[in-house]
Amino acid sequence: MKTFDKILLTNMERPGYTGSLPDYEGTGGYKALKTVLGNVPPNDIIEMVKKSGLRGRGGAGFPTGVKWGFIPKDHPGPKYLCCNADESEPGTFKDRQLMERNPHQILEGIAISCYAIGAQTAYIYIRGEFRLATKILERAITEAYQAGHLGSDIYGSGVTVYVYVHVGAGAYICGEETALLESLEGKRGKPRTKPPFPATHGLYQKPTVVNNVETLANVPHIVNRGSEWFASIGAPPKSTGTRVFCLSGHVKRPGNYELPVNATFRDLIYELGGGMRSDKPLKAFIPGGASAPFLTPDHVDVQLDFESVALAGSMSGSGGITVMEEGTSMVWAAFRLMEFFYHESCGKCTPCREGSAWIVQILQRILNKQGRPEDLRTLAEICENIGGRTVCAFGDAEIAPVQSTLKYWRAEYEVLIEEAEALKVSRKEIPVLSVAQAREVEGSLS
Ligand SMILES: Cc1cc2nc3c(=O)[nH]c(=O)nc-3n(C[C@H](O)[C@H](O)[C@H](O)COP(=O)(O)O)c2cc1C
Structure with a gap:
């Protein structure tokens, strides 16, 4: 496998990196937010994200910049950003690590995204079982307010962003964006009929963007290094960047691995994951969380990008890859x-x-x-x-x-x-x- 630069996991793999604000700032954290606030028009950020080719990492793979562009610019009332941290798809555990190990990367992404769509309020909807991640996020939010990275009139730019953590009660369906909105409104988490879509009738029937944790974590890097850089990674033009893939099941080294999306299942399972845990050969794998159809050993050389996995008859969904050995019923x-x-x-x-x-x-x-x-x-x-x-x-x-x-x-x-x-x-x-x-x-x- 070719060498490549990690984007999202770089910091947390540095020895001694704790994810605190000084650690994050020490690695260039909040530079992107400082660059854009009040200096780059919000619409230019939306265009930048569109050009980067970033697609949602929560499951459906919808182009992020396009989604942001659906938010009506002339809407007079409040608009909202909801960060989907429900991560309830079996076999998926990347958002948890991103939140626990580098929370400010997400908060910076949230602040930039709020500025781009004109939202002053963001909610992080986190699954109830993530107690540690909740505490870490809450501490990071306090740090960010104290340092002036969040709150009103950030860096004297006139831009206001408030972030709240909302803890769910542990229901898989609350990861579905409209059920998430219902739950956030205090109702029972059941999906809404679409249309209307959240972009026009979201939280409290106001224009709302719902984005996954990993999606938002990519945003500061796109601002810092440019859309061309991001668009050159992976399998452009349709699947760009890296993804944090969650490898589990009958492999020697399960865990989260960040890879450019043009890597293959073989790279992930055999190279990074160390291969099968016993001498038994591979029998089956789920390529994108429990919702994705199973694939077979014939598919190990398929690339991890959205299109290639779809062509193989499944979907790369949430990026959760569960491996099963011969002998599994x-x-x-x-x-x-x-x-x-x-x-x-x-x-x-x-x-x-x-x-x-x-x-x-x-x-x-x-x-x-x-x-x-x-x-x-x-x-x-x-x-x-x-x-x-x-x-x-x-x-x-x-x-x-x-x-x-x-x-x-x-x-x-x-x-x-x-x-x-x-x-x-x-x-x-x-x-x-x-x-x-x-x-x-x-x-x-x-
Ligand atoms: C049943 C169901 C569960 C879902 N669970 C999650 C989840 O836990 N986290 C998530 O980010 N997206 C989840 N999604 C996808 C969301 O509905 C939505 O597409 C996503 O949060 C949008 O963010 P993105 O564009 O950044 O991917 C789920 C979808 C369905 C249908």
Whole structure:
């Protein structure tokens, strides 16, 4: 693998770097904010981010500058920025590390983004389980206010940015941007029907940008080093920059690895991750969080960028790569993921609410060797009736493990169902003893 410069993890890999304000400032922190506030027109920053090719790191990969450009410039009332720190996608743990180890990088990104879209208030919506990250962020926000990097009239520029941390209650659906907004408003976290989109009717029905932690952390670097520099990294023009990939599962060295997006799964799994943890070969991997369809060893040379993974039949989603070795039951893997989705379905849409329960039941009976020959057709039909028929993308996400395991490892399902059939036959062949016969057997034993 070619050598490359890390962008987001550089600081935290420096020996002794604590993420405190002096540490961050010591490495050029808040230089980008100082450069732009009051000096660079907000629209120029939006154009800069558009040209950089930065795309959302939260899952959907939407172009960040384009999203910012949707915010109405002439809107008279408040506008909001929401930093999505919910990070609830199984197999994804990069935002947590970014928050815990280098919080000011995110705060600087938030301040610049607020200035670009004309928002004075930003909320960091953080998942409830991230207690340490919450404390660290809150301390960093206090430091930033005290040093004048946040607050009113920052550096005498007339620009005001206030940042608040809002702790969620640990629901996967609250990572979905509109459910996040509902939750932030104090309601039950359920997704909203779109349109209208948050850009015009977001938090409190005001223009709102929702961006992922990692997306926002990239912004100061784009300002400091230019959009051309960022756009030259990775797989331009559509997938640029680096991403922090979360490697987990049956590998020797799981962890967060920052890579340019034109690196391959092989680079990540075998070079950085040290390869498989035992002598067993690779069997399967999830390329972008639990919502992404499984891929196979045939796909290890696929690049990590959005387009290449989509072409391979999956998505790079949240950047969570979970590796499974030979010997893993793919029916079991699908079942475990499906249990999660069933538990987390918010219940708003019938296909998702009911369908996830049915899928869990069917997978469970297949695993219990009680599957029926018609089960595979039923599973496929349920998935078809969920996909594209729900308010949010949760529906599409939850069918991914089932559809992709049925596509690549159908034989494993069939073997379990055949075993169930065989058991049924042998069960029938065992004669049921009458009471008299049973007594006779009992008597012969005494
Ligand atoms: C069910 C569901 C869960 C999601 N969870 C997260 C999450 O935990 N963090 C996140 O950043 N985006 C999550 N997203 C994506 C967000 O809806 C949204 O696209 C993202 O926050 C936008 O930021 P970005 O453009 O910077 O990626 C989720 C989407 C869905 C459908």
